[in-house]
Amino acid sequence: MRLRLFIFAAVFLVLPITASAEQETTLQLGDASEQAQWHTIGLQPVDLVSKGIHVTTSVTGTLSRPIHLSHRIDVIEVLYSSPRRVEASLLWRKRGSKENQYLQIPITFNPSPTPVSVAVDMGAVGQWDPRAVAIGFQFPPGTDVTLYGVRLQGWSLAEKFIESIKCFWVFDGLKAYSINFFWGPLLCDSPVTRTHLFQSQPPAAHSAMRVVYELLILGAIIIAIRGWMKSANRRSFLLKFGALFFVFWIFLDIRMGAEFIATWTYDVRSYLLQPVGKRTFRRINFLFDFAAAARGILADQPRYVLLAPTTDTFMNFMRYQTYPSQPVNPSEGSGASVWLVYERRDLVVGSGGQIMEDGVPLSPPGQVVHEFMKGTYIFRTTTPASAAAASVSSTSQNNP
Amino acid sequence: MMLLWLFAGLPLPTLSGWLLVRLCEGKHPVLFRLERWTLGFLLGITLTMFVTFLAHIAGFILFTRLGFLSVQGALTLFLVLLRLLQWRFSLRSSPLSAPQSPIKQSPIANRWLSGLLILLALWTFAKIAFGSFILVTTPAYFDDTLKNWNARAKVFSVTHTLDVGAIGEENAGTLSSYPPTVSLFKASLVSIAGQWDEGLVNSIHALWLLSALILLYCALRHRTGWQWALFGAYLLASLPLYLFDGLNAYADVFLSAHLFAAGSLLSSGLTETDAGRRQSYLRLSALAIGLLVFTKNEAIVLFIPLLLALFAGGLVFLGAKNRMTRRDFRTALAWTAGWLLAIGVPWVLFKWAHGLGFGNAKTISAGYAFGWQPNVPTAIWISTFFEGNWNLFFPLFLLVLILERKRLFQSTWTPLVLLVLATLLLQISLYLFTSLSVEALRQTGLGRGFVQLAPLMVMLVTLLMREIVVERE
Numbered sequence: 001m002r003l004r005l006f007i008f009a010a011v012f013l014v015l016p017i018t019a020s021a022e023q024e025t026t027l028q029l030g031d032a033s034e035q036a037q038w039h040t041i042g043l044q045p046v047d048l049v050s051k052g053i054h055v056t057t058s059v060t061g062t063l064s065r066p067i068h069l070s071h072r073i074d075v076i077e078v079l080y081s082s083p084r085r086v087e088a089s090l091l092w093r094k095r096g097s098k099e100n101q102y103l104q105i106p107i108t109f110n111p112s113p114t115p116v117s118v119a120v121d122m123g124a125v126g127q128w129d130p131r132a133v134a135i136g137f138q139f140p141p142g143t144d145v146t147l148y149g150v151r152l153q154g155w156s157l158a159e160k161f162i163e164s165i166k167c168f169w170v171f172d173g174l175k176a177y178s179i180n181f182f183w184g185p186l187l188c189d190s191p192v193t194r195t196h197l198f199q200s201q202p203p204a205a206h207s208a209m210r211v212v213y214e215l216l217i218l219g220a221i222i223i224a225i226r227g228w229m230k231s232a233n234r235r236s237f238l239l240k241f242g243a244l245f246f247v248f249w250i251f252l253d254i255r256m257g258a259e260f261i262a263t264w265t266y267d268v269r270s271y272l273l274q275p276v277g278k279r280t281f282r283r284i285n286f287l288f289d290f291a292a293a294a295r296g297i298l299a300d301q302p303r304y305v306l307l308a309p310t311t312d313t314f315m316n317f318m319r320y321q322t323y324p325s326q327p328v329n330p331s332e333g334s335g336a337s338v339w340l341v342y343e344r345r346d347l348v349v350g351s352g353g354q355i356m357e358d359g360v361p362l363s364p365p366g367q368v369v370h371e372f373m374k375g376t377y378i379f380r381t382t383t384p385a386s387a388a389a390a391s392v393s394s395t396s397q398n399n400p
Numbered sequence: 401m402m403l404l405w406l407f408a409g410l411p412l413p414t415l416s417g418w419l420l421v422r423l424c425e426g427k428h429p430v431l432f433r434l435e436r437w438t439l440g441f442l443l444g445i446t447l448t449m450f451v452t453f454l455a456h457i458a459g460f461i462l463f464t465r466l467g468f469l470s471v472q473g474a475l476t477l478f479l480v481l482l483r484l485l486q487w488r489f490s491l492r493s494s495p496l497s498a499p500q501s502p503i504k505q506s507p508i509a510n511r512w513l514s515g516l517l518i519l520l521a522l523w524t525f526a527k528i529a530f531g532s533f534i535l536v537t538t539p540a541y542f543d544d545t546l547k548n549w550n551a552r553a554k555v556f557s558v559t560h561t562l563d564v565g566a567i568g569e570e571n572a573g574t575l576s577s578y579p580p581t582v583s584l585f586k587a588s589l590v591s592i593a594g595q596w597d598e599g600l601v602n603s604i605h606a607l608w609l610l611s612a613l614i615l616l617y618c619a620l621r622h623r624t625g626w627q628w629a630l631f632g633a634y635l636l637a638s639l640p641l642y643l644f645d646g647l648n649a650y651a652d653v654f655l656s657a658h659l660f661a662a663g664s665l666l667s668s669g670l671t672e673t674d675a676g677r678r679q680s681y682l683r684l685s686a687l688a689i690g691l692l693v694f695t696k697n698e699a700i701v702l703f704i705p706l707l708l709a710l711f712a713g714g715l716v717f718l719g720a721k722n723r724m725t726r727r728d729f730r731t732a733l734a735w736t737a738g739w740l741l742a743i744g745v746p747w748v749l750f751k752w753a754h755g756l757g758f759g760n761a762k763t764i765s766a767g768y769a770f771g772w773q774p775n776v777p778t779a780i781w782i783s784t785f786f787e788g789n790w791n792l793f794f795p796l797f798l799l800v801l802i803l804e805r806k807r808l809f810q811s812t813w814t815p816l817v818l819l820v821l822a823t824l825l826l827q828i829s830l831y832l833f834t835s836l837s838v839e840a841l842r843q844t845g846l847g848r849g850f851v852q853l854a855p856l857m858v859m860l861v862t863l864l865m866r867e868i869v870v871e872r873e
Contacts, residue, residue, distance in 0.1 A: 181846075267534055281538065282541060
């Protein structure tokens, strides 16, 4: 009977916080009525196009509008397109603050010819007011962005609580920094943040250790009060608190152990259980098999040119894997007859037989010896080293 | 199958280490059998690689199979002869050897707690087994493995020489300043196996992790029951960053095991009441301190000065209290100075001769700035308390220090307390007041610095917790 009463009371108490489940408001910037809400300060006149607001500016300026929503805002998602990267700021004005007193956080608009969205978890931002009375953007000189829509989302307390629990069990994969530190368990309160949890560094979420410490302090207080009421001694308090402490210890051990097991299991699935050539390994994908395949052709080469997406990780890995043959950058590649191109779909072999980047030749003429997939191949030059260098130099100079 | 070569590469160095450890113990064996073999494995590899290094720079050998095995064979033979001499001598002079250190009886522990401990041990074993499997079946991945530990092993294997600066990058000189033990042992495995194998060269790291756990278990077992010892080993293995570094081809856990051996043996020596056993401990700690030189650069600039300060302070204290004879005093001093000079002088001279630095990935002399480094306290605060690196270890560490504050410097744990606190203080000071702060701000060296100290810290925490829980019963 008491249990039923307890369940009824619990459900009754929980109902109000579940009542306002996810709510959202979308501001369609293509609508004339919506466009009329936005104000500019310092910007050159913006273009009100049929699908949104086109902002081009040579000076710093802001674009903002007042908002009065019936629901809280936890995540702001912006739909935009832009020919180039823009490091702008997202602005908001708190309730009760002065007319021009805005707070801001950075927001990056990556280049995209087609509309894409960028989401910001405002719940993880200090000073954020979920009932902000105005929002906007500050754009730097050189901006060229078209804004199509702004989606304002909010979640109920119950949903946030569930999200936090889910977030606690989201694992970071093995990254280059994993050997130095782990972010550990995090708490976030929206599915948007959870989905992109470790994509931004540092993650836009709070450490779950804060809650662990709060619970430990609360537990210590309860144990102390109970002990005081029963006139228990200090040792009894320490033992009970110690037991509570190690319950949390074991729980966190299981959490971090699960993270290790999950990442190692991923290695088993993506690398160990896949056939050679199809297996991929963490961030370097199938570089290990690529290096193994290239080792034969590099056997008599003291050095070779490596063209990979980023320099450090791939260069270090290849330097180690192909030793004593050493990888170099194109600028140091004079005399090298083997060029390894890895995951560089942006590079093409031009009609002159040279590897080209944005129409600029990088290599002397040669030919692809073996292509593993588009953008990943072994290339061997056909001209003598000195002539090749001269050829590259003269071609570069002739290029407009 | 290539992994089987690990078991061909281990016996001679381990046997050498065992013989040397047994020689140091002399007529007063103080270690458990498991502990002696583990210490033999750990110190034996480092010693063998040091002798290999000496033989190589003296021009006697190249880093080939013949070169490695001839050094290992000769060293083992030499130590066997010494052991035989010692054995015969001890038979003549003292037919009865002293008993081993008494094993503390476990209190009648709660069955439920013992069961929980065993469950946690199984969980830990599963993690280590899975992690070791990944370590030996996947390619090297992390930065220092690719640029230093495995890369240098490859250079040694291919060139058969200690080719300073042959790694081919801007860091070559800096990386060559690291003692070559880890890389050289990998090269020795490769030379015995006949070909390079990623799993083979990485596999040794899992054994170094296990050796640190076993040494901690045994060190605690000398002082407590098996439950507390197992609990301490569990605590160490449940520190995420320690476990993860131990299951990757990095050398911080390797260094931590050496530091732990030196620190715990020295603490035991300084607090042992039986003169014969104390001398055994001090001889063993002298060996461990000496070999610490040949592990990582941090050892010379950070750990050895503190260990020597503790050693000197301890001897003066014991002498002042008339607990140590002048002869024992001189003998302990001679052993420590002897090992330190025997290993430190050739290595430091080699460094000077080749212009190699002493810093951790950065030379200490060039471009070192001193002064308050803002933002470092926040970085340390977040890294130790709010990330996933250390579970709840640092709050626990602070709690037990506060609860036991009155007895910290008046008990048998005092040498350990002094060593841990001084090392921690020095490490943190380096980040707070020198340009090494970048290692804390970028979180590249901060956590791994604590990894090196973790076994000693866990030992201290376990012993203090036992004081709190058991002694006050």
